[in-house]
Amino acid sequence: MRHWNFAAGPATIPLAVLEQVREELPDWHGAGCGVMEMSHRGKIYTGIYEQVVADLRKLMDIPEDYAILFLQGGATLQFSQIPMNILDGGSADYLTTGAWSEKAVKAGQRLYGDAIREAGTSAASAFTRLVDPATMTLNPKAKYLHFCSNETIGGVEVFDLKQLGGAVQKDVPLVADMSSNILSRPINVRDYGLIYAGAQKNIGPAGVTLVIVRKDLLGKASKAIPALMDYAEQEKNTSMLNTPPTFGIYMSGLVFQWLLKQGGLPAIAKINEAKAELLYKTIDGSGGFYTNNIATDCRSQMNVPFTLKDKALDPIFLEESDKAGLLALKGHKLVGGMRASIYNAMPLAGVQALVAFMNDFMRRHG
Amino acid sequence: MRHWNFAAGPATIPLAVLEQVREELPDWHGAGCGVMEMSHRGKIYTGIYEQVVADLRKLMDIPEDYAILFLQGGATLQFSQIPMNILDGGSADYLTTGAWSEKAVKAGQRLYGDAIREAGTSAASAFTRLVDPATMTLNPKAKYLHFCSNETIGGVEVFDLKQLGGAVQKDVPLVADMSSNILSRPINVRDYGLIYAGAQKNIGPAGVTLVIVRKDLLGKASKAIPALMDYAEQEKNTSMLNTPPTFGIYMSGLVFQWLLKQGGLPAIAKINEAKAELLYKTIDGSGGFYTNNIATDCRSQMNVPFTLKDKALDPIFLEESDKAGLLALKGHKLVGGMRASIYNAMPLAGVQALVAFMNDFMRRHG
Numbered sequence A, B: 001m002r003h004w005n006f007a008a009g010p011a012t013i014p015l016a017v018l019e020q021v022r023e024e025l026p027d028w029h030g031a032g033c034g035v036m037e038m039s040h041r042g043k044i045y046t047g048i049y050e051q052v053v054a055d056l057r058k059l060m061d062i063p064e065d066y067a068i069l070f071l072q073g074g075a076t077l078q079f080s081q082i083p084m085n086i087l088d089g090g091s092a093d094y095l096t097t098g099a100w101s102e103k104a105v106k107a108g109q110r111l112y113g114d115a116i117r118e119a120g121t122s123a124a125s126a127f128t129r130l131v132d133p134a135t136m137t138l139n140p141k142a143k144y145l146h147f148c149s150n151e152t153i154g155g156v157e158v159f160d161l162k163q164l165g166g167a168v169q170k171d172v173p174l175v176a177d178m179s180s181n182i183l184s185r186p187i188n189v190r191d192y193g194l195i196y197a198g199a200q201k202n203i204g205p206a207g208v209t210l211v212i213v214r215k216d217l218l219g220k221a222s223k224a225i226p227a228l229m230d231y232a233e234q235e236k237n238t239s240m241l242n243t244p245p246t247f248g249i250y251m252s253g254l255v256f257q258w259l260l261k262q263g264g265l266p267a268i269a270k271i272n273e274a275k276a277e278l279l280y281k282t283i284d285g286s287g288g289f290y291t292n293n294i295a296t297d298c299r300s301q302m303n304v305p306f307t308l309k310d311k312a313l314d315p316i317f318l319e320e321s322d323k324a325g326l327l328a329l330k331g332h333k334l335v336g337g338m339r340a341s342i343y344n345a346m347p348l349a350g351v352q353a354l355v356a357f358m359n360d361f362m363r364r365h366g
Helices: A015-024 A043-060 A074-086 A099-115 A161-167 A231-236 A246-261 A264-284 A311-323 A348-365 B015-024 B043-060 B074-086 B099-115 B161-167 B231-236 B246-261 B264-284 B311-323 B348-365
Strands: A066-071 A092-096 A116-121 A145-148 A174-177 A194-198 A209-214 A303-308 A338-341 B066-071 B092-096 B116-121 B145-148 B174-177 B194-198 B209-214 B303-308 B338-341
Touching (some): A015 A246, A043 A066, A043 A246, A043 A264, A074 A099, A074 A174, A074 A194, A074 A209, A074 A231, A092 A099, A092 A161, A099 A145, A099 A174, A145 A161, A209 A231, A246 A264, A246 B246, A264 A303, A303 A311, A311 A338, A311 A348, B015 B246, B043 B246, B043 B264, B066 B074, B074 B099, B074 B174, B074 B231, B092 B099, B092 B161, B099 B116, B099 B174, B145 B161, B246 B264, B264 B303, B264 B348, B303 B311, B311 B338, B311 B348
Parallel strands (some): B092 B116, B092 B145, B145 B174, B174 B194
Antiparallel strands (some): A066 A209, A194 A209, A303 A338, B194 B209, B303 B338
């Protein structure tokens, strides 16, 4: 029996997708074998792959002058791979709004030292808000500006690039870690130089990394990196410089089709708004029994951390919610408390079940 | 309906494993969600992971002073990652016996130039035999000696380290690319410093890379590489420095259990021998209708390339075999002709079906 799974990633996959995978696993459409057993250079898989790319291009309205790469190593490898490819001997600005954007800075500095500049941080607020534009120290000649559009651990999200203030500069490409909010609502890809995301939240199973990059940023990589890590090499070889994670890419494609069928990103965005609104309303209306202390203009619609008034109730909340079929609500150790990750694949009914439990729990323990 | 799938990788997966995956996909043993939807840091997945590692340790009899890492990026990323980790400012010797070991040299030289030395090659034989030990130019102070234990494209395999002659030196760790023959028969892990393999032939789905490394070789990596690519960092973090490809690792574990159930590597080795013997006997007994020109002491038991006497028959052979339910027999473009990859998951019955087809085809076209 399937429970409501609020895991932060790897995260719940749409049941319709899982059912299709089960159906096609041993024999894909009469091919005589499953997708994971096929040559990645054969006609069938390359056809599947082309469809995956086309569907994503349609879903996100990705212009043709942006390359779509399906890589490996997760967003974490991108923390290194991005400067390897586009730092181009210059310097880059980074905004820190939580644990993930902080990791990006550290991974970049490990390789490039001071060329990776922290141009702003909201650490003083304990990462409960975005960076105050007035405090930013921006380099107008930066090779790129990096930010995280949704902090999976802290629960801070950027909804409008205006929230970044002067960090958005005409000639400085924006690079965004969208691991945990990609595909959750429409965005204008043209606003970005590079978008990247680990698959395991809103795309598919772990082991696939999506990079969407404006083609004029390609070809600047140092020769001192593995060819496999050079975006330009991967683009020339349609992300098949070596054997790609074919099964994960195929599953990502099924998720893209699942999204397209229900009306694409505008449709899922409405559901995501309704889910987040219901959950935050429940928290805010609990008279302090539940608390989410993120500034209201940047409360994540994907990851909702909250604490209980009485910390001693935490283990009871977790035990009872788990028994009620509400999985993986434990908060990340960095922030404690609870966290409900409510990605695309979590239907409104799941959030309604969570809210009903939360209200009941409050009645019994409040 | 499942056909006999002779793909070189991604390759056929045991049907019993696929059936278990289907069963467990939406709900793993009552967990309320599937393995690919679970936190990699939760109790259930870490339990699965520990079992995967324990089963592999048992299967290959891997001593405790060897680390087992499950990484990403394929064997190709290892071509770079190995020198990044263990070249340690020195020089390394490489033996070239085909397309894959050649790629390893090139990827290493891209980063480290002449420090990556080709200490021997069988190119003059068109890679139809192993390197003649008399022609090797070995460095007794090499940081390691690299070779490929089975050339997937050329069909050349090392069965006994004695075949490497003087390249096996007491103080030079052996590093072996076993992507396409790992787990096909027992080996003595103690003979090696490092063993690596992409999963997509004998282990599981593409997107998982196995590295088995003697722990005294860890900790020599340059700081100028991403932490994610430092074996020592991965070892400290049980290969979970970031989100690993959980589903592929879980499936690899099911393959390990499938192997253990039938008696482990000694048992599968007997089947592999019988399969290869039957196929080579058919080729050699065809009076020149089929040819495999690899030296008999190093004919691969996993990848059997062969050509037809009359090249004009190639497309007919491929079309008819495909119709007969024998998939993916086309040879790699580098060598042409046909190739039958007969990994662990290909049962003797599959090879018997292939041989029956080959004999029939010869009767009709010979």
